Amino acid sequence: MSYSIIHDASELVIGPANRAAKTPSDDPTVESPDADGSPDPPDHPVVETESDAAIVLENGRVVTTGPSEEIGREYPIENAETAVDASGKCVLPGFVDCHTHALFAGDRSDEFEAKLAGKSYQEILAEGGGILRTVRHVRETSEDYLVESLREHLETMLAHGTTTVEVKSGYGLDTDTELKMLSAIERAGEDHPVDVVPTFMGAHAVPEGVDADAYTDTVVDEQLPAVAEQGIAEFCDVFCEEDVFSVAQSRRILEAGVEHGLKPKIHADEFVRLGGTRLAAELSAASADHLLQSTDDDVDALLEADVTPVLLPGTAFGLGGEYPDLSPYREHGVIPAVATDFNPNCHARSLGFAATLACVGMGMTPAEAILGITSRGAAALDRDEGVGTLEAGAPADLVVIDGPSYRHLPYTYDVNVVETVLKDGAVVVG
Ligand SMILES: N=CN[C@@H](CCC(=O)O)C(=O)O
């Protein structure tokens, strides 16, 4: 028997407590709202942990967890292929970043400065900057260079504990460049420990000089069939937003995506409440993301349709600090996924930092933020088999942090607290 063991961890985070509980009626321990309508954070543990714990890994999967002493009798440390002493440290599931635009080219740091001087994100886009500027760069950049650039970002993400990441296309906006991006996403992930999940996002912006309806036709009639034939993308995403894609155009694209075997995701109600949250519910999307302007009723519809909400605190932070309200999620006893949204407008790859912002900016508890970047991120990517947890049978994707509890991940935000990362049971960092 060849196994690895991580032992004597101060704390081991196994995954969500009460996995089956989704709504207050399912879960009697979920609090009802206060008189002012804003429910407090749950007063019961949302995360299952063990102290002085060990975890045994074999064939790339978690075999068992438990008290170090007990586990050590059945799986002696001296017989392990790899043994990691995690005394004084916390062991967490590998982080899942379920929303990124990590494949891009060019520099938009001057837009950071323009926003500080008062320009809005939409103004920059309307002037041909923002996404459209990155499109010009990506069209001019070779696929090989894009692969290298994404690999560098994957390295940084992995060093910060991310073991699964979604990467969108959407800086091509023509068939050839969208296919080039998806091919680069596939190649970058091929020989890298991070699992890369590819999303087609030809409907990320309307190209300059083109009418939105005409471009929607191009996405549906040309891009989607070519993307399906290429066979790389798993999801189809749309930026459903005022002056970008309407609800009707988004519905057309996402329904065509479904016909081509791509699961829908939506950038919904970020700046204007256009109806993307409702559309995500109607289409049973895998996730609805941003949700800054969604009303409580929109969120009710979303959660009743079992769509995973994805909140992006880094984007909210970078655009001035208007964060989504957690109340409707708490009323349902649902924890949203939390992702980085890493892109040229939100230049941050660390899910630990996203967790800090989720706590400080949005009022998540550290435990909720941890679930947001692990099991809930996995839900937004339709992952099963325990991805984002350390339950028996889950993939052996683990992070060891320099701190005695999971709270140290959002608590420490000046340096990277991730010390060791294992992917499929092999040490890949540390
Ligand atoms: N909102 C649309 N897309 C990205 C931004 C991409 C960019 O500005 O390059 C987002 O999710 O924040």
Ligand SMILES: [Zn+2]
């Ligand atoms: Zn996005």
